[in-house]
Amino acid sequence: MMTPMDFLLLVRGPLFVVAVAIFMLGFGIRLVEILMLGRARNFAEPRGSAMLGGFRTVYRRFSPDPGTFERAPFDVVIGILWHVGFIVALFLFIPHVELIRKTFGIAWPALPNPMIDAIAVITLLALFAALVQRLRDPVKRFLSTPQDYLVWTLTFLPLLTGYLAYHRMINPYPLILGLHILSVEIFLIVAPFTKLTHMVTAFVARWYNGATFGRKGVQS
Amino acid sequence: MTLGETLERNGISRRGFLKFCVTTASLMALPPTAATAIAEALASARRPSVIWLSFQECTGCTESLTRSFAPTLENLILETISLDYHHTLQAAAGEAAELAREQAMHANEGKYLLVVDGSLPGPGSNPGYSTIAGISNLQMLEETVAGAAAVVAVGTCAAFGGLPVADPNPTGAVPVSAVVRDKPVINVSGCPPLPMVITGVLAHYLTFGKLPELDEYGRPLAFFGQSIHDRCYRRPFYDKGRFAETFDDEGAKKGWCLYRLGCKGPMAYNACATMKWNGGTSWPIESGHPCLGCSEPDFWDAGGFYKALSVPTGNIGGTAAVAGLAGVAAGAVGGYLSGRAKKDARTAHRQVTADELEQKL
Numbered sequence: 274m275m276t277p278m279d280f281l282l283l284v285r286g287p288l289f290v291v292a293v294a295i296f297m298l299g300f301g302i303r304l305v306e307i308l309m310l311g312r313a314r315n316f317a318e319p320r321g322s323a324m325l326g327g328f329r330t331v332y333r334r335f336s337p338d339p340g341t342f343e344r345a346p347f348d349v350v351i352g353i354l355w356h357v358g359f360i361v362a363l364f365l366f367i368p369h370v371e372l373i374r375k376t377f378g379i380a381w382p383a384l385p386n387p388m389i390d391a392i393a394v395i396t397l398l399a400l401f402a403a404l405v406q407r408l409r410d411p412v413k414r415f416l417s418t419p420q421d422y423l424v425w426t427l428t429f430l431p432l433l434t435g436y437l438a439y440h441r442m443i444n445p446y447p448l449i450l451g452l453h454i455l456s457v458e459i460f461l462i463v464a465p466f467t468k469l470t471h472m473v474t475a476f477v478a479r480w481y482n483g484a485t486f487g488r489k490g491v492q493s
Numbered sequence: 494m495t496l497g498e499t500l501e502r503n504g505i506s507r508r509g510f511l512k513f514c515v516t517t518a519s520l521m522a523l524p525p526t527a528a529t530a531i532a533e534a535l536a537s538a539r540r541p542s543v544i545w546l547s548f549q550e551c552t553g554c555t556e557s558l559t560r561s562f563a564p565t566l567e568n569l570i571l572e573t574i575s576l577d578y579h580h581t582l583q584a585a586a587g588e589a590a591e592l593a594r595e596q597a598m599h600a601n602e603g604k605y606l607l608v609v610d611g612s613l614p615g616p617g618s619n620p621g622y623s624t625i626a627g628i629s630n631l632q633m634l635e636e637t638v639a640g641a642a643a644v645v646a647v648g649t650c651a652a653f654g655g656l657p658v659a660d661p662n663p664t665g666a667v668p669v670s671a672v673v674r675d676k677p678v679i680n681v682s683g684c685p686p687l688p689m690v691i692t693g694v695l696a697h698y699l700t701f702g703k704l705p706e707l708d709e710y711g712r713p714l715a716f717f718g719q720s721i722h723d724r725c726y727r728r729p730f731y732d733k734g735r736f737a738e739t740f741d742d743e744g745a746k747k748g749w750c751l752y753r754l755g756c757k758g759p760m761a762y763n764a765c766a767t768m769k770w771n772g773g774t775s776w777p778i779e780s781g782h783p784c785l786g787c788s789e790p791d792f793w794d795a796g797g798f799y800k801a802l803s804v805p806t807g808n809i810g811g812t813a814a815v816a817g818l819a820g821v822a823a824g825a826v827g828g829y830l831s832g833r834a835k836k837d838a839r840t841a842h843r844q845v846t847a848d849e850l851e852q853k854l
Binding site: 276277278279281282285286287289290293294295296297298299300301302303304305306308309310311367368369370371372375376377378382383384385386387441444445446447450 | 708709710720723731732733734752753759760762789790791794795796800801802803804805806807808809810812813815816817818819820821822823824825827828829831832
């Protein structure tokens with residue numbers, strides 16, 4: 274019979290290696306395939322720097338354009354809120370920084386735990402609000418596919434299990450810590466094959482848009 | 494002789510005794526009024542018969558419990574129970590010792606407490622790994638548990654298997670709870686457990702006639718209800734992200750958190766942080782060493798004593814690099830193949846006129 278500690282060791286050890294391998298393999302394939310699609314050569318004389326224009330747009334698209342905000346303030350605010358919360362909880366929580374430090378040898382200062390705790394709650398609430406909105410808005414509901422709900426669940430679960438583990442709301446502790454790591458592993462495995470690829474491709478797409486405009490010497 | 498009389502004879506004042514009862518009550522999170530109940534029950538209690546079986550263990554638990562901090566009330570409580578069989582402590586040896594066990598079993602049928610320390614070779618493994626007077630551990634446990642009121646598994650070996658169960662478990666060891674199914678088993682884990690925990694459990698049993706409230710692992714919640722991490726005096730440093738990186742750096746000298754040095758405080762449930770050791774002198778983290786999580790199941794195999802709890806045990810960096818490169822290679826091959834297919838389609842493309850299409854129809 275598998276004990277909670279066996280489970281924790283399984284997800285901390287071999288399963289984590291498998292998840293990271295699939296994540297890297299999947300993203301490697303997806304990205305190189307996209308980049309190798311190539312584009313027809315543009316013989317027109319460039320009027321500006323494509324590279325610079327690309328990066329400028331990558332940065333500029335972080336702030337929503339006024340029109341979008343006026344039309345859908347809820348989506349913009351909630352969207353930014355939970356994306357930022359998710360990234361902060363992921364990269365500025367002490368045990369996470371420790372994982373990165375031990376794995377890749379790089380580290381940065383983390384935020385105090387009570388702050389991460391509050392951010393996690395806000396993020397969970399924002400994600401929940403996003404789901405309610407998706408279900409209540411007829412247009413959004415019509416446009417939603419099963420994958421949208423899957424991706425929402427995969428994003429929600431690591432936060433939820435992390436919160437439960439931090440507050441020890443499920444016992445024994447190795448069980449909830451193991452479930453948290455497992456939820457992250459499922460996220461990593463599924464990410465390259467769903468719309469979660471936007472965590473990388475969003476920047477590729479932004480750069481490409483911006484590069485086109487930059488080359489033409491116009492602002493985007 | 495009642496327990497109260499024995500204590501009196503040992504020079505323990507009524508005041509000292511009541512103090513112990515109050516401490517026990519508060520430790521076990523009982524209401525203050527319970528102290529009186531404990532005092533009354535303990536003072537009038539007949540010496541309860543206790544049979545102590547030692548199996549695959551190192552005697553560290555017995556050392557902890559009997560030499561806690563002499564002369565303490567805990568110690569006297571232990572001495573005051575009728576410890577009818579304990580082959581480390583008793584004077585008798587061989588057949589005489591076994592006879593004492595059998596006598597105690599018959600005289601107190603259904604009423605004695607059975608204390609076990611150490612794991613035992615399981616039903617499927619070679620019983621020869623551990624025998625006492627030619628009797629296998631399993632047989633002795635099954636015989637003795639039949640007439641016991643309850644079983645107290647003292648130490649991590651008895652509670653969860655401990656060191657003998659550590660990979661690859663050569664003796665096929667199992668904890669007490671794997672064998673005893675029809676009697677209440679209370680796990681007092683720790684390597685060794687805190688002396689006060691065992692006396693607390695005994696006091697609770699003598700006062701209320703039943704075992705205290707237990708957690709998921711069958712441990713008394715009063716002592717194992719909170720994690721070391723949540724009660725650690727170094728916790729503010731963890732919350733602020735201040736860590737000792739080595740055992741003798743600036744952080745270690747300033748008493749910062751030992752999480753990076755592999756402290757298992759976040760997953761260890763025990764009372765060390767509040768009760769401390771050696772009469773409240775100190776405890777492992779206070780002495781500058783990370784908690785090993787010795788009160789938890791499988792602590793020997795929990796991914797390394799000096800590795801932080803959140804750090805994966807596998808080679809993640811290497812795997813990520815290799816898998817990433819493999820992904821890039823596979824993507825390049827895929828991209829090349831689809832590019833060639835597109836090119837082939839372009840070369841093979843034949844212009845079709847409207848006339849040709851009409852002829853085909």
